[in-house]
Amino acid sequence: MKELNSKFAPFLKVLILPYILIMFILVYPIDFYLHNPGGLSEVTSLIEVDYNQDKEIEGTISSTFIMSIKRPTFFQFMAGTFSPYASINVLTGTNLTYTNQEIAQISYLDKETSVNAAVIVAYLKAAEINSEIEINYISKVMVYGKAEYLDHYDEIEFGDEFISFIGDGNVVYTSLADIATYSVLSNSYDFTFKNADNEEYTLTLSKDEDYNKFGITLKTYYIVDKEITYPVFTENNSNIGGPSGGLLQTLSVYNILVDEDLTHGLKIAGTGTINYDGTVGYIGGVEQKIITAYLNKVDLFFMPSLNENFYNDNYEEALRVCEEYGIDPTDWLIPVGTFQAAVDYLEGLS
């Protein structure tokens, strides 16, 4: 080794500074986010339903994912500017305060709850025409957001379940709605949570003086009770996070539960979150998702069409993207406001 050291010493002396500079550009993160086209993920690889095993499904139903890089390195930022499909923006809001690991945890939580919502909506719809299908679900209040000023920030994890809090008058409350109502007289209250290992823990949380809030965001989710649900379904491990696969997950599960093959041999993809009432919700990264679908040559693509309450309509943005990239949206880009609308469209294809 020392022979090589003496041989390369002159080169090393000259190249050490450029080398450090290159490594700095390659590893130093900056406060931007980068959206790029990703790929398609077949829903049956994620959610397996033990039902209708003999049914032949000729086509495929896939959710669309994009590559969302939070805090890219200098090099990724520069590479992104050369990508014809990339969108680069400054990190703002809560994304700026969360670490990449925390953003990944939120994304995982979104995916988990999305799968549960998809199963609930699909089973309930299928149960209307097939009495064999049964589903039961329970509501859980979970930690979805944490402000920087939250007490015990590191001890509370995203996805932990809120169990109860001891409110005014030393009464134990378990409802999310009661927190605001019965946390008026004091500044600090005891909250009990349950972590991913099913262990309960109690912490005293104090309101921030400036905001007069505890700094925790709790959200109600419905989780499938697998013991009572029929047929059995399995959720496989996944590397893709986020809630935007909800609509396609619902369609895929529903397609397994009914006798008719809704795919009609087509390569179906799309995007859109699913709400418990079957409506389709807003998604981000429309441009990259349209391009991903186009590059993967899908036959039709479902896109949320929202009502006038939303400032940005995904479908209108999708039409603009199609025009920009010369994609013909006719019979390819399908706007849907509800899961039922997507089913109706597919049934109409026959």
Place this chain on the structure above:
Amino acid sequence: MENKLVTWKSLKEDFSTSEITDAFFGGLFYATLLFIPIFIILAELLVVFMYLLTLFIVLIIIALICYTFVIHLFWRKSLLLKKEGINTNIKKLFLKESLISGSIILVLGLAFIFVIVPILWV
């Protein structure tokens, strides 16, 4: 195979085990120093251009094959700097070793593309 073992024995006659090991770690160190930025660049480009995944995996496979070639190149260089006028044909021996390593990387890389990627793509 037998011929290769004979060449290795000949190399062990020319150099002690500690000299061969020391030369190997020298080669590994300098090859790694050279290739770390290349691998980081390829990995970061892969993340940005995920829709060109297969292309970038192929580029990474090529880079890995080059990496093993460069390790052997520096290894040989280091050995030759230690001692001149040796009987063993190190160049031929290490070329064969590089080709074997390269083939293994190629097979593993193709298995990654056709088996692991579809599993990860969930």
